[in-house]
Amino acid sequence: MIWGMFGIIAILLVYGFWDGITDMLDRWGLKEEYGYAYFLPFISAYLIWQRRDRLVEAEFRPSWIGVVVVLMAGFLFFMGMIATTFTLVQYALVLTVIGMAYALLGWQAFKIVAGPLFLLFFIVPLPPFIYNSLSGKLQLVSSQIGVEVIRWFGISVYLEGNVIDLGNYKLQVVEACNGLRYLFPLVSLAFLAAYLYRVEMWKRVVVFLSSIPITVLMNSFRIGVIGVLVDNWGQEQADGFLHYFEGWVIFMACLLILLLEMVLLARIGRTKRRLRDVFGLEIPKALPQGIEYQTRPVTPVHYAILASVVLIAVSSFYVQSQQAILPERQDFNGFPMQIENWRGNENRLEDIYLKSLKLDDYLIGNYADSMGSVVNFYIAYYASQQAGSAAHSPRSCIPGGGWEIERVTQVDLADIQVNGEALNVNRLVIKRGEYKQLVYYWFQQRGRVMTNEWLVKWYLFLDGLTKRRTDGALVRLTTSIGAGEEWTDGDKRLADFSGKVVPLLDQYIPD
Numbered sequence: 001m002i003w004g005m006f007g008i009i010a011i012l013l014v015y016g017f018w019d020g021i022t023d024m025l026d027r028w029g030l031k032e033e034y035g036y037a038y039f040l041p042f043i044s045a046y047l048i049w050q051r052r053d054r055l056v057e058a059e060f061r062p063s064w065i066g067v068v069v070v071l072m073a074g075f076l077f078f079m080g081m082i083a084t085t086f087t088l089v090q091y092a093l094v095l096t097v098i099g100m101a102y103a104l105l106g107w108q109a110f111k112i113v114a115g116p117l118f119l120l121f122f123i124v125p126l127p128p129f130i131y132n133s134l135s136g137k138l139q140l141v142s143s144q145i146g147v148e149v150i151r152w153f154g155i156s157v158y159l160e161g162n163v164i165d166l167g168n169y170k171l172q173v174v175e176a177c178n179g180l181r182y183l184f185p186l187v188s189l190a191f192l193a194a195y196l197y198r199v200e201m202w203k204r205v206v207v208f209l210s211s212i213p214i215t216v217l218m219n220s221f222r223i224g225v226i227g228v229l230v231d232n233w234g235q236e237q238a239d240g241f242l243h244y245f246e247g248w249v250i251f252m253a254c255l256l257i258l259l260l261e262m263v264l265l266a267r268i269g270r271t272k273r274r275l276r277d278v279f280g281l282e283i284p285k286a287l288p289q290g291i292e293y294q295t296r297p298v299t300p301v302h303y304a305i306l307a308s309v310v311l312i313a314v315s316s317f318y319v320q321s322q323q324a325i326l327p328e329r330q331d332f333n334g335f336p337m338q339i340e341n342w343r344g345n346e347n348r349l350e351d352i353y354l355k356s357l358k359l360d361d362y363l364i365g366n367y368a369d370s371m372g373s374v375v376n377f378y379i380a381y382y383a384s385q386q387a388g389s390a391a392h393s394p395r396s397c398i399p400g401g402g403w404e405i406e407r408v409t410q411v412d413l414a415d416i417q418v419n420g421e422a423l424n425v426n427r428l429v430i431k432r433g434e435y436k437q438l439v440y441y442w443f444q445q446r447g448r449v450m451t452n453e454w455l456v457k458w459y460l461f462l463d464g465l466t467k468r469r470t471d472g473a474l475v476r477l478t479t480s481i482g483a484g485e486e487w488t489d490g491d492k493r494l495a496d497f498s499g500k501v502v503p504l505l506d507q508y509i510p511d
Contacts, residue, residue, distance in 0.1 A: 002298050005306060012309045013096065016077070016316040020089030027125040036185035037123040043192070047116035058109040062301035066103025066110075070096055070308040077312055081319040083461035083470075090124040096312070103301050115195040122188040135180060140404060142220045149224020155231050164223075166231050182251050183215040190258060198278045203265045210261060214254050222250045324384050325468045327510035332363035332379070335508065339500045342367040344377070357392060360384075367497060375497045376478040381509065383471050385460055391474035393453050394428065394441050403430040403437070410451055411440070411491075416499050418449050419511070423502060426451045429487065436481040438490035440498065445472025447511035473509045 014021070028034045048055075073095035080088025098117050102110045126134070147159045150166075158165040190211035194204040226246065263275045337344040346365040349357070361381040368374045380391060398405060407429040416423040428439035443450045446463050450456050456472075464470050477497060479490050 002296065002302070005298065005302060009100075009306055009309050012313040013093075016309070016313040017089060017093045017096075018316075019320075020077075020080070020086050020093055023086040024090050024123070024125065031125065033180045033184050034125055036188060037125075040119060040123050040188065044116040044119050047119075048113045051112050054112050055109065058105070058112060060104065060109050060296060061106030062299045063103055063106045064301060064304070065107075066099045066101070066105075067301060067304045067308060069099030069102060070305060071311075073099055074308060074312045074315070078315045078319070079461055081316060082464040083457060085127070085457065085460075087124065087127045091121070094120045094124060096309075100305055103305055119188070119191060119195070122184075122191065131180075138180065138183075138216065138219075141216060142223050145217065145220030146223030146227060149221055150227040150231070152224075153228050155228065157227065164227055166227060168231075181247070182219055182254060183212065186211045186215050186251070186254050186258070189255070193258065193262065193279070196279055197262060199266060199273075200269070203268075206265065207258065207262055211254075211258060214257050218250050218254050218257070222246055324464075324470060326383050327469070327471060329381075329510050330507045332361050332381070332508060335363050336504065337365070339367065339497075339504070341369050342375070342497060342500060343369075358382075369493075369496075373493050374479065375493060377497070377501065378476045378478070379473055379505075379508075381471075381473040385470040385472060390460070391443060391445075391456070391472060394439060394474075394476055395426075395453075398428070398430055398439070403432045405430050413495055413498055415495075416502050418444070418502060419447060421449070423449060423498065424451055425498075427491075437478055438481060438487060438494060439476065439478045440494045441474065441476040443472060444475055444505065444509050471510065473505075475505070 024037075028037050073092045076088055076095065077092035080086065080090075080092060097120065101113060101117055105113070125131070143159055143164060147157050147164060150157045150164070156167065187208075190208045194208040197204050197207060259275075262279060266273045266275050266278050337346065344365045344367040346363070349362065349364060357380060359380045360383040362379065364376070364378045366374050366376050382391060385391065395405065395408065405428055407427075409427045411425055411427045413423040413425065423442070425440040425442045428441070430437050430439060443453075443456050445456065445459065446467065446469055448459060450459070460470050460472075477494050479493050481487060481490050
């Protein structure tokens, strides 16, 4: 009976979490940074199997605490499904597995398998807006440190955002060079190494946390070395097989540094130990002789787990059966190119960007006034903001273009009213070398104007639950600060254009 119950639970979990599982697998395949994740479930399973002799002898004491964890995971799952944020769904899946293990085993037996189970958290990809923000910051840091490495060799170099100018050659530190391809797998391996490292807890923590600076510094060193090679032997040193080979060498060097760190830590303290004495996989022990296998009894905790998983499956069916409401609106094809004294020139986004943004409608163009001042106007509309198809924050995207965000503030445009309230916008001061730009942006969604990305996510959940709507738009205005101009000149320009364009948005962005 118990195995039949486990089979039903497994089927219900796959059904309930199917969308989250397929999205996770897609992300693993599309992003090289997550290629390691395919192996982690098998590593976890092996580590648990390795401890089977201890599990056989352990006393299972089903725990209601584990059931509470499963219910909490179910709530997280429901929030993720309603807000169409698959990252929450995926974390909920891992938390459900951990909660079920705790509920079935009890604390004493759960401790035996806790490490391998917590390793599963590293299979979940980061939310897109956190990934983009982290990627942009790592690109800038890697560029800055990489330039310092180049200067060690006496080479004259100039850094402009993410572009390393060597005079005859220019190297752009693109997203692929942000170091995340090393960071994610190395952090996962560091967690595994810390788990297998039989030393004091503080040493384990140091090993795990040190994987982050090791990756960042070594990736920066790699960029610096590429710059030196390009300066001496040409642009081809940054392309093709050599580029990927350098990446492989740097990753192996990161592992070696981590290993040397563990050797050093093992020799610190009263008892100086060799690494082989405190680190490594345990040899699986043979099961006790004459062991008799018995089917463990079904307890109320087992029925509670089944009921919790049924609840997750039912909530998944409920969310999928709810048709999202798509309000009527006008397409941006009819948006005026002449707005009082501002005349526009519409542009188009390249397919590579459209595939990434996954928007439903957009407008981008340069508007110039009678004095020749120019404002770039961009608005992206999403009929349904599903995971991976939500408005991208400019704070995440701008650094990827080589711009450095120098200051972020919020400004109230008192003369511009939206739904009876003054328009509040994010104000970004950005620079790339000698070039300066001022950016205003806000999220206009379902009758609200918001500047906080986390608040946007909260209202996606709330409105998805109460209104069955997740539509909305990102509005962004950008202007260059010319020679002899002050930042206040840009503010006046953007405020003037905002006052003309905001009253037109109602018919294109439904309340």
